[in-house]
Amino acid sequence: MVKRISALLFAALLATGAIAQTVKIGVVNTYSGPAASFGEFGDRAMKLYMKLHANDLPSGVQVELITRDDGGPNPDKAKQLAQELIVRDKVNLLAGGAFTPNALAIAPLATEAKLPFVVLNAGTSVVTTRSPYLVRVSFTLWQSSYPLGQWAAKNYKRAYTLVSDYGPGHDAEAAFTQAFKAGGGEVLGSLRVTLQNPDFAPYMQRVKDAKPDCLMVFIPAGKTATAVMKTFADLGLAAAGVHLIGPGDITTDEELPNMGEVALGVHTVFHYSAAAERPANKRFVEAWKKEYGASSTPNFAAAAAWDAMAMIYAAIRQEKGKLDAERTMDIFKHWKNPDSPRGPIAIDPQTRDIVQNEYLREVRKVNGQLANVELETVATALKDPWKELQPKK
Numbered sequence: 001m002v003k004r005i006s007a008l009l010f011a012a013l014l015a016t017g018a019i020a021q022t023v024k025i026g027v028v029n030t031y032s033g034p035a036a037s038f039g040e041f042g043d044r045a046m047k048l049y050m051k052l053h054a055n056d057l058p059s060g061v062q063v064e065l066i067t068r069d070d071g072g073p074n075p076d077k078a079k080q081l082a083q084e085l086i087v088r089d090k091v092n093l094l095a096g097g098a099f100t101p102n103a104l105a106i107a108p109l110a111t112e113a114k115l116p117f118v119v120l121n122a123g124t125s126v127v128t129t130r131s132p133y134l135v136r137v138s139f140t141l142w143q144s145s146y147p148l149g150q151w152a153a154k155n156y157k158r159a160y161t162l163v164s165d166y167g168p169g170h171d172a173e174a175a176f177t178q179a180f181k182a183g184g185g186e187v188l189g190s191l192r193v194t195l196q197n198p199d200f201a202p203y204m205q206r207v208k209d210a211k212p213d214c215l216m217v218f219i220p221a222g223k224t225a226t227a228v229m230k231t232f233a234d235l236g237l238a239a240a241g242v243h244l245i246g247p248g249d250i251t252t253d254e255e256l257p258n259m260g261e262v263a264l265g266v267h268t269v270f271h272y273s274a275a276a277e278r279p280a281n282k283r284f285v286e287a288w289k290k291e292y293g294a295s296s297t298p299n300f301a302a303a304a305a306w307d308a309m310a311m312i313y314a315a316i317r318q319e320k321g322k323l324d325a326e327r328t329m330d331i332f333k334h335w336k337n338p339d340s341p342r343g344p345i346a347i348d349p350q351t352r353d354i355v356q357n358e359y360l361r362e363v364r365k366v367n368g369q370l371a372n373v374e375l376e377t378v379a380t381a382l383k384d385p386w387k388e389l390q391p392k393k
Contacts, residue, residue: 021060021061021062021321021322022061022062022063022064023061023062023063023064023092023093023316023321023323024064024066024089024090024091024092025046025063025064025065025066025091025092025093025094025095025312026066026068026082026085026086026089026091026093026094026095027042027043027046027065027066027067027068027094027095027096028068028070028078028081028082028085028094028095028096028097028102028106029042029043029067029068029069029070029095029096029097029098029120030069030070030071030072030098030099031043031067031069031071032069032071032072033071033072034072034222034223034224035072035073035098035099035220035221035222035223035224036222037221037222037252037254037255037299037301038098038120038121038221038222038301039067039069039098041254041298041299041301041302041305042096042098042120042121042301042302042304042305043065043067043305044288044291044292044298044302045288045298045301045302045303045304045305045306045309046065046095046305046306046308046309047065048287048288048291048292048306049305049306049309049310049313050063050065050309051291052287053309053310053313056313056317057313057316057317057321058316058317058320058321060321061316061320061321063312063313063316066085066089066091068081068082068084068085069081070096070098070099070102072098072099073099073101073102073166073195073196074101074102075101075102075104075105076105078096078097078101078102078103078105078106079105079106079109082094082105082106082109082110083109086109086113086115091115092115092323093115093116093117093118093312093323093328094106094110094115094116094117094118095117095118095119095120095305095308095312096118096119096120097117097119097120097121097122097127098120098121098122098301099121099122099220100122100123100124100127100166100167100168101166101167102122103117103119103122103127103134104122104127104130107127107130107131107134108130108131110131110133110134111131111132111133114133114325114326115133115325116133116135116325116328116329116332117131117133117134117135118135118136118137118308118311118312118332119134119135119136119137119138120137120138120301120304120305120308121138121301121304122136122138122168123138123139123140123141123168123171124140124141124167124168124170124171125140125141125142125171125384125386125387126167128351128352128353129351132329132352133325133329134352135311135329135332135333135347135352136352136353136354137304137307137308137311137345137347137354138300138301138304138354139270139271139300139304139354139356140171140353140354140384140385140386141168141169141171141172141175141218141247142171142174142175142384142385142386143271143354143356143358143379143382143384143385144172144247144248144268144269144270144271144358145171145172145173145175145176145179145216145218145247145269146175146176146178146179146385147179147269147358147378147379147382148175148176148179148216148245148246148247148268148269149175149176149177149178149179149180149182149183149185149216150179150180150182150183150378151267151269151360151378152176152179152180152183152185152214152216152245153179153180153181153182153183153184153185154183155214156185156212156213156214156243157184157185157186157213158185158186158187158188158211158212158213158214159176159180159185159186159187159188159212159213159214159215159216160187160188160189160190160191160207160210160212160214160215160216160242161173161176161177161187161189161190161191161215161216161217162190162191162192162193162200162203162204162207162215162216162217162218163190163191163192163193163217163218163219164192164193164194164195164198164218164219164220164224165192165193165194165195166195168218168220169192169218169219170192171386172216172218172246172247173190173192173218175385175386176216177190180216188210188212189206189207189210191203191206191207193219195220198219198224198227200227200228200231200232201231201234201235204231204232204235204237205235207237207242208235208236208237208240208242211240211241211242212242213241213242213243214242214243214244214245215232215237215242215243215244215245216245216246217244217245217246217250218246218247218249218250219249219250220249221248221249221250221252221255221299221300221301222252222255223255223258225249225250225251225252225255225259226255226258226259228250229244229250229251229259229262229263229266230259230262232244232262233262238262243265243267244266245266245267245268246266246268247268247269247270248268248269248270248271248272248273248300248361248372249270250266250268251263251266251268251361251363251372252299252300253273253274253275253297253298253299253300253371253372254296254297254298254299256363256369256370256371256372257369257370259370261370263363263370264363264364264365264370265362265363265364266362266363267360267361267362268360268361268363268372269358269359269360269361269378270300270358270359270361270372271300271342271343271356271357271358271359272299272300272303272341272342273359273361273371273372273373273374274297274298274299274371274372275366275371275372275373275374276341276342276343276359276374277374278341278342278343280339280340280341281341281342283341284298284303284306284341285297285298285341288302298341300342303340303341303342306340306341307337307340307341307342307345310337310340311332311335311337311347314331314335315327315328315331315332315335318331319331332347332352333347333349333352334347334349335347342356342357343356343357344356344357344381346381348383348384351383351384351387353383353384353387355381355382355383356381356382357377357379357380357381357382358377358378358379358382359374359375359376359377359378360374360375360376360377360378361373361374361375362375
């Protein structure tokens, strides 16, 4: 009788929220170094979502973020941190992966622990093939660079490419080149630069000497993108008739004020812009500025983290706070959101990759501020083209 009364009391306390059931999310992201914006903006978005949607959780359930800083592209450290979160902190799921090498290092741990891992950024197409417990809410470089190549082929005859020498850069180069050539364009040359602290000047000079109509650049978003923009301007490529284009990483929203007017007129293809006129995005940006200040602007990393939390909360609601890995992955694989800040999105159940629109954007001044203005939708409900174009086995 005593045990029964105790059990009933515990159940009542849990139902009323007096005893909370906690869902632990272990986040391995980049919070320091040149790419710290990935962790900073992702963290802000996740916390803002939690604050605004606290009442969406089942009664007696709460969510806890446990964050760890990998410091940048450092797979050994990322793996160590993820292992600690799994073994010591006993998290219910993992999130993060700003860089592809880090996400690939964590993937085997997710498989071994049978723990869902929500990839918040890493954009190399192969990432989701490395574990059945990975789901990506961000993008792939093929999603932006392939339609960019298609658009560029209609506007330019000769192109040059310059990318960071790692997985996403190789994907951007291959996707753009394939689409640009298929559209009748000629690629005069391709350059790959070191990921850490590159000197862009000698590469830009080679591009200028080749006299292409456009230069397609991919480098990790943030301070490196600003360095590219300033070098492009300093060496006079725009004045020489070279048009700078790329996936959206080169004009990420939060860096535009640091780039200055040299960024004006740059065309990119991407899945998100803080300047987008979609009602859901306006609400998102308004809530962000109310929370973090009028001078702060959310970027694509923030949008991905926001959508990740929406997906995670959907699983928590459906499982009433008691997450089972297989059930959670099944929910993730069939999750859709027709009203994301970036437009309608879904997870492809076959690949566990994001399906989303891609927009042609141009940097313009809006109310005196630089913004990525969306001009048109160049791809609708686009799955990862790399996986779609692979020979079927």
